[in-house]
Amino acid sequence: MxxxxxxxxxxxxxxxxxxxxxxxxxxxxxxxxxxxxxxxxxxxxxxxxxxxxxxxxxxxxxxxxxxxxxxxxxxxxxxxxxxxxxxxxxxxxxxxxxxxxxxxxxxxxxxxxxxxxxxxxxxxxxxxxxxxxxxxxxxxxxxxxxxxxxxxxxxxxxxxxxxxxxxxxxxxxxxxxxxxxxxxxxxxxxxxxxxxxxxxxxxxxxxxxxxxxxxxxxxxxxxxxxxxxxVAGFIGSPAMNFLPVDLAFEGGAARIEHGGRPLPLARFAAGGRAGRERGTLGIRPEHLRIGSAGQALVSGAVDLVEHLGEVTIAYLRLPGDISVTVKLERTQDLKKGEALHLTADPADLHAFDQSGSALARRGDAGAYA
Ligand SMILES: Nc1ncnc2c1ncn2[C@@H]1O[C@H](COP(=O)(O)OP(=O)(O)OP(=O)(O)O)[C@@H](O)[C@H]1O
Ligand SMILES: [Mg+2]
Structure with missing residues (x-):
C-alpha cells in the first residue's frame, strides 16, 4: 500500500x-x-x-x-x-x-x-x-x-x-x-x-x-x-574515479579507447548511439588493485598516502593532471613519487557517454589481470 x-x-x-x-x-x-x-x-x-x-x-x-x-x-x-x-x-x-x-x-x-x-x-x-x-x-x-x-x-x-x-x-x-x-x-x-x-x-x-x-x-x-x-560520484566513499576516454559505437556495442588503445574486455551496449564521442570511464577506488605495468588499466605516481589501518588510501597523479584514488586492503608500504600500475575487473567498470549517462553493460568478461 x-x-x-x-x-x-x-x-x-x-x-x-x-x-x-x-x-x-x-x-x-x-x-x-x-x-x-x-x-x-x-x-x-x-x-x-x-x-x-x-x-x-x-x-x-x-x-x-x-x-x-x-x-x-x-x-x-x-x-x-x-x-x-x-x-x-x-x-x-x-x-x-x-x-x-x-x-x-x-x-x-x-x-x-x-x-x-x-x-x-x-x-x-x-x-x-x-x-x-x-x-x-x-x-x-x-x-x-x-x-x-x-x-x-x-x-x-x-x-x-x-x-x-x-x-x-x-x-x-x-x-x-x-x-x-x-x-x-x-x-x-x-x-x-x-x-x-x-x-x-x-x-x-x-x-x-x-x-x-x-x-x-x-x-x-x-x-x-x-x-x-x-549518482556514480555521489554514492560511494571515497568517490568513484573518472577518466576521460573515447567511445566508438559499432554494431550495438561501445568500444572504449583509453590512452590511445582499446580496452577490449570492457563490454558496454551502444544503446542506440552511433559514431564516436568523448566519454568517461568510472572505477571505484576499492575496485582497483596493484598489477604489473603490462596489464595496467591506469598507471601513475603516488602523490599522497593515508593509512587507516584496515585500508590504505593512495592518491595518484596521472599525466594530464588527472587524479586517481585507490583503496587497498590493510597497510601498504607506498612511497610518495612511486609508480603504481593498477588493474580492475572489467565487471566493475562503469562507462558514461558525453552527456554523463551510464552505458549498459553487456554480459560478463574475464579480468584484466
Ligand atoms: N525560505 C526560503 N527562501 C528562499 N530560499 C530558500 C528558503 N528556504 C530554502 N531556500 C533555498 O532552497 C534551496 C533548498 O534548500 P534546502 O534547505 O531544502 O536544502 P537541503 O538539501 O536541505 O540542504 P542542506 O543539506 O544544506 O540542509 C536552497 O537553495 C535554499 O537556499
Ligand atoms: Mg537540509
Missing part, C-alpha cells in the same frame, strides 16, 4: 525553483533516505510532506487522501529535526509526554506510550533527568521518542544525527535501525549527508540534485548501477 505519493510536486521561492517535477511513491513501512548536495532541496521536500512549507503545484497524497491543504497536525506525521530543541525545564518523561498532554490524552495512556518509547530507546534510567543532564545522543533519542509517543504513521527525520560525535552517531544509528524493526508498519523518510547511514538504513535511496530526482533505488542498486555520473 502506498503511504505517501508525490505527483509532479514543485516549489519556488519567488523566481527561484527549488523543487522541480518530483514524482515519488513511498510504500507503507518503507524506510526511504534522501541524499544530495547541500541546498538541493532535501529539507524543503521533507517540510512540504510535513506541511511546514506550502506546495506550489502538484499533488501530495498521504494514504489515498490529497493532503496539500491538510494542516500539519492532522497529517499523522511526526518530524525529528537536527536540533532536538527539548524543553530545558522539563525532565525526560515530561518532554516525552508533552504533546500528548496538549492533545488531552488520558494519563494512563500517556504513561503507557511514554514507557514504550523509553523502552525502545533505552531511556528508562533517564526519565527523571533534565535535558542538560544528558549526552547529545541521549537528547537526540528523547527527540525521537517524542515522535514515537505520537504513534504517527509516518516519521520524518532531517539529519537527526549530524550534531553527534562519531561514536554516538554509530550508536544512535543502530538504535534507529532497531526502531525500524520494532515499527515495521511505520513509514520513515530520513535525510542525511552520511553515506553509511544512507546505505545501511535505507530500503530505497532517493538521490536529489538541484531540486530534481537523479535516481531512486535500493542502496546496492545505486552503488552497482548508477544511472549517471552524478
Amino acid at each position: 502506498t503511504a505517501i505519493s508525490l505527483k509532479d510536486i514543485r516549489k519556488s521561492y519567488g523566481s527561484l525553483e527549488v523543487i522541480s517535477n518530483i514524482d515519488l511513491d513511498i510504500e507503507r513501512g518503507e524506510f526511504v533516505v534522501f541524499v544530495g548536495p547541500s541546498g538541493c532541496g532535501k529539507s524543503t521536500l521533507l517540510r512540504m510532506i510535513a506541511g511546514l512549507e506550502g506546495i506550489n503545484s502538484g499533488d501530495l497524497l498521504i494514504g489515498d487522501m490529497r493532503a496539500n491543504d491538510i494542516p500539519p497536525s492532522q497529517r499523522g506525521i511526526a518530524m525529528v529535526f537536527q536540533s532536538y530543541a527539548l524543553y530545558p525545564h522539563m525532565n525526560v518523561y515530561d518532554n516525552l509526554a508533552f504533546s500528548l498532554k496538549i492533545a488531552r490524552i488520558d494519563r494512563a495512556e500517556i504513561d503507557r506510550r511514554v514507557r514504550i518509547a523509553a523502552d525502545m530507546l533505552q531511556l528508562g534510567p533517564y526519565l527523571k533527568r533534565r535535558p542538560r543532564q544528558l549526552s547529545g545522543g541521549q537528547r537526540q533519542r528523547v527527540a525521537i521518542g517524542r515522535a514515537i509517543v505520537r504513534e504517527a504513521e509516518v516519521f520524518l527525520f532531517d539529519e537527526p544525527l549530524s550534531n553527534l560525535d562519531a561514536a554516538l552517531r554509530v550508536a544512535t544509528r543502530i538504535e534507529i535501525a532497531r526502531l525500524k524493526e520494532r515499527l515495521p508498519d511505520t513509514t520513515m523518510i530520513y535525510v542525511t549527508h552520511d553515506q553509511v547511514e544512507a546505505m545501511t538504513l535505507a530500503d530505497r535511496i532517493v538521490v536529489l540534485n538541484g531540486g530534481r530526482i537523479e535516481q531512486v533505488g535500493r542502496p546496492v542498486e545505486l552503488y552497482d548501477t548508477p544511472r549517471n555520473m552524478f
